[in-house]
Amino acid sequence: MAGSLEHNEKIIGDAAWRRFVMTFVSVFGGGLALLYILIIVIDPYDSGRFPTFMPSGVSDENQQTANASVGRNPRFNAAVFGNSHGMLLSPARLANLTNLPFVQMTSPGSGPREQILLMRWFMHHHQHIGAFVLAADQTWCTRDPAIPMLYQFPPWLYGDSNLDYLAHLLNTRAVTTAYRRVLFALGFIKPTDPDGYRDYEVGRTWNFRPETAAGGTLAPILSDAADRSFPALEALDKVLADVPADTPVIVVMPPQFYTLLPAPGSSKAAEFSTCKAELASRVRARTRGGFLDYLTDTPIARNPENFMDAEHYRANVARAIEKDIAAVLAGGSPQPVRAVAQ
Amino acid sequence: MLFQSQGFTLIFLPLAVLAYYAVARSVAARQYVLIAASLVFYGWWDARFIPLLVGQITASWLLAVLGARLKRAWPLYAGIVLNLASLATFKYLDFLLASAQGLIGIELPRAHILLPIGISFFSFQLISYLVDRLRDDAPIYPFRPFALFVMLFPHLIAGPIVRHNELVPQFDLDPFRSGLWQRIGTGLVLFTIGFAKKVLLADKLAEMADPLFARAGHEWLSLGDAWTAALAFSFQLFLDFSAYTEMAIGIALLFGLLLPENFRRPYLSTSLRDFWRRWHISLSNFIRDYLYIPLGGSRNGPVVYVFATLVAMAICGLWHGAGWTYVAWGTWHGLGLITCHAWQKLARPMPALAGWAITMLFVLVGWVLFRAADFSTATSILAAMAGADGLTGALRNAPLLGVAAAVSALLPSAYEIMERRPILTPAVATAFAVLAGFCVLEVGRGPPLSFIYFRF
Numbered sequence: 001m002a003g004s005l006e007h008n009e010k011i012i013g014d015a016a017w018r019r020f021v022m023t024f025v026s027v028f029g030g031g032l033a034l035l036y037i038l039i040i041v042i043d044p045y046d047s048g049r050f051p052t053f054m055p056s057g058v059s060d061e062n063q064q065t066a067n068a069s070v071g072r073n074p075r076f077n078a079a080v081f082g083n084s085h086g087m088l089l090s091p092a093r094l095a096n097l098t099n100l101p102f103v104q105m106t107s108p109g110s111g112p113r114e115q116i117l118l119m120r121w122f123m124h125h126h127q128h129i130g131a132f133v134l135a136a137d138q139t140w141c142t143r144d145p146a147i148p149m150l151y152q153f154p155p156w157l158y159g160d161s162n163l164d165y166l167a168h169l170l171n172t173r174a175v176t177t178a179y180r181r182v183l184f185a186l187g188f189i190k191p192t193d194p195d196g197y198r199d200y201e202v203g204r205t206w207n208f209r210p211e212t213a214a215g216g217t218l219a220p221i222l223s224d225a226a227d228r229s230f231p232a233l234e235a236l237d238k239v240l241a242d243v244p245a246d247t248p249v250i251v252v253m254p255p256q257f258y259t260l261l262p263a264p265g266s267s268k269a270a271e272f273s274t275c276k277a278e279l280a281s282r283v284r285a286r287t288r289g290g291f292l293d294y295l296t297d298t299p300i301a302r303n304p305e306n307f308m309d310a311e312h313y314r315a316n317v318a319r320a321i322e323k324d325i326a327a328v329l330a331g332g333s334p335q336p337v338r339a340v341a342q
Numbered sequence: 343m344l345f346q347s348q349g350f351t352l353i354f355l356p357l358a359v360l361a362y363y364a365v366a367r368s369v370a371a372r373q374y375v376l377i378a379a380s381l382v383f384y385g386w387w388d389a390r391f392i393p394l395l396v397g398q399i400t401a402s403w404l405l406a407v408l409g410a411r412l413k414r415a416w417p418l419y420a421g422i423v424l425n426l427a428s429l430a431t432f433k434y435l436d437f438l439l440a441s442a443q444g445l446i447g448i449e450l451p452r453a454h455i456l457l458p459i460g461i462s463f464f465s466f467q468l469i470s471y472l473v474d475r476l477r478d479d480a481p482i483y484p485f486r487p488f489a490l491f492v493m494l495f496p497h498l499i500a501g502p503i504v505r506h507n508e509l510v511p512q513f514d515l516d517p518f519r520s521g522l523w524q525r526i527g528t529g530l531v532l533f534t535i536g537f538a539k540k541v542l543l544a545d546k547l548a549e550m551a552d553p554l555f556a557r558a559g560h561e562w563l564s565l566g567d568a569w570t571a572a573l574a575f576s577f578q579l580f581l582d583f584s585a586y587t588e589m590a591i592g593i594a595l596l597f598g599l600l601l602p603e604n605f606r607r608p609y610l611s612t613s614l615r616d617f618w619r620r621w622h623i624s625l626s627n628f629i630r631d632y633l634y635i636p637l638g639g640s641r642n643g644p645v646v647y648v649f650a651t652l653v654a655m656a657i658c659g660l661w662h663g664a665g666w667t668y669v670a671w672g673t674w675h676g677l678g679l680i681t682c683h684a685w686q687k688l689a690r691p692m693p694a695l696a697g698w699a700i701t702m703l704f705v706l707v708g709w710v711l712f713r714a715a716d717f718s719t720a721t722s723i724l725a726a727m728a729g730a731d732g733l734t735g736a737l738r739n740a741p742l743l744g745v746a747a748a749v750s751a752l753l754p755s756a757y758e759i760m761e762r763r764p765i766l767t768p769a770v771a772t773a774f775a776v777l778a779g780f781c782v783l784e785v786g787r788g789p790p791l792s793f794i795y796f797r798f
């Protein structure tokens with residue numbers, strides 16, 4: 001083989017190979033460097049981390065990355081955080097009910113760690129916060145001190161480190177998002193709704209036929225760990241400590257179909273109650289705090305017509321929760337609604 | 343650090359190449375650069391295993407030197423035992439305990455030792471050197487080139503398995519000698535081809551094969567799914583491992599070094615013996631030279647031949663992984679080689695197409711054993727492939743399987759590429775650069791998938 005290399009070399013000569021190598025290195029290195037600089041300047045996720053000539057606005061269709069743009073829009077100063085369990089709370093209707101410019105910052109499939117990053121992002125980009133609504137679910141009751149991320153999520157996009165952000169920009173996803181942003185800037189695609197709202201009922205037909213026996217899949221998230229603290233709630237404490245004392249903070253635990261709830265009287269049910277009580281006491285300790293718990297066995301939770309699937313409630317439930325949130329923001333202390341009309 | 347990761351391609355490798363050529367006029371300095379780069383590369387996974395790597399190298403070298411000084415063989419045997427003991431402890435201890443427990447029926451504790459990456463490869467290279475010393479077929483090298491021969495990062499984790507006399511003499515060659523740009527250019531081409539095969543094909547095939555093999559562990563697959571699983575893994579394994587080899591050979595060429603051949607389009611083989619002359623050639627050669635022939639080979643009668651073949655291939659299987667499925671896979675190939683040998687003795691040549699079809703079917707069945715987590719999963723897939731659960735379902739993602747088949751069969755191997763007269767136009771260079779750039783972008787989408795052979 002070495003012989004064949006030497007043989008070829010005599011025929012072709014080193015000059016041709018040198019040109020070949022130089023072309024390769026120039027195109028590869030120069031091309032990637034140029035592309036990288038372009039991506040940084042285009043700012044595909046509208047993160048505002050570096051100077052850009054692109055107009056602001058949401059061009060991203062991926063909710064997990066679109067929140068970077070949504071969360072720094074100065075038009076809004078009140079936000080809903082959470083995962084898909086908070087998605088159906090409409091910022092426009094909340095704004096109508098409360099006169100506060102609401103934005104949706106929920107991220108489907110996320111857990112406390114991701115949601116805290118989004119809260120920090122929103123706080124970092126807003127001097128004044130009108131209201132802070134968290135749609136919490138059982139994931140906040142984890143006993144795992146690592147508070148692991150539950151699904152694919154870009155922490156580098158919302159974290160403090162610009163270096164970490166830069167390390168995640170050289171890939172085909174960033175390239176296609178940057179391309180989409182250029183089309184957006186040129187007017188070829190319309191901006192995505194700036195208040196971040198996505199209605200998961202749109203395009204789907206209600207067809208929930210519950211078959212699961214009661215006693216629940218909420219239970220596995222809870223555990224019998226020796227450490228009796230709730231690390232996610234402790235992490236939430238640190239966030240809330242940075243939210244001005246007079247800013248209203250409301251924690252909502254949206255309903256899920258009753259079969260998912262821990263069996264009554266079980267140790268899991270007791271643990272879930274403890275977690276909820278801890279969460280409620282934290283929020284109620286604030287000057288303007290409210291805790292609305294729908295994640296219980298109520299007529300709402302027992303009616304399949306209130307759900308798209310076992311975990312996700314429908315618009316009629318969302319409207320009722322929005323009214324309760326507005327009532328808390330108005331200074332009231334409503335009991336969470338227990339039944340809703342279809 | 344994986345070859346295809348952005349950290350390796352954009353930072354580590356360019357820095358290592360620049361540092362190497364900056365000091366390349368000095369033999370010692372360039373060897374130190376390669377040793378330092380190799381230690382960083384290895385330590386990137388788990389720095390705790392660096393002492394093991396350096397310890398095995400140092401101990402083997404000291405024992406070789408002692409053997410030479412004393413003119414005795416026992417230090418060399420001690421070195422072989424030491425390397426085998428390390429391999430047995432770190433790779434096979436829990437397997438041996440589990441097997442013993444199965445035999446005696448008493449629950450035994452497990453060591454749960456983390457497997458040091460690449461241990462099978464560097465241990466085998468050290469053993470081969472010590473055996474060659476016993477055969478009076480290897481000199482005593484100075485420590486630095488000896489250490490570098492074992493730990494050179496392009497081949498350290500997953501081969502090709504290099505013999506000392508293939509590599510150590512190359513360390514003295516001037517990197518600026520005639521053919522510098524050809525070596526670098528060829529290295530870039532091979533690296534890019536391997537990069538593309540890994541990122542654009544092998545990893546996509548893994549997304550097909552992995553869930554199906556996982557499902558087969560607890561439910562029956564349809565005929566279509568079972569064949570999809572078997573075919574997807576067969577192509578994935580070849581494309582993944584040959585991609586690694588091409589990248590390794592390409593990287594070594596950037597430093598002016600030539601690694602041995604490992605593949606020659608094995609899925610074109612028309613017999614099983616042909617297959618083993620084309621598949622993982624460096625391991626086949628090692629097994630032949632250090633196991634099969636010492637066990638008697640084919641020149642001491644049929645009984646010895648059968649014994650040597652079965653034992654050598656079973657050990658070959660066990661080398662891949664600490665599990666009985668690997669032993670069964672090796673034995674399956676041993677039986678196949680014996681059958682093939684017997685047929686060839688009949689002097690009734692089989693038509694090439696029939697030979698290819700039988701060989702591929704045999705290899706495919708073997709890969710199911712090789713990949714399955716246990717015998718019941720393997721049996722379940724093989725039964726489903728035979729239609730035991732009905733003739734339902736179709737091949738999934740047939741276009742991807744088709745492309746994988748075409749690339750496996752038609753794309754020349756690394757050495758075939760080097761032996762051809764290349765087209766050196768700027769357009770070709772640009773095309774390779776764009777392909778490499780696209781792979782960098784594609785691999786940046788998420789954590790890169792490890793190469794299959796890294797776990798062996």
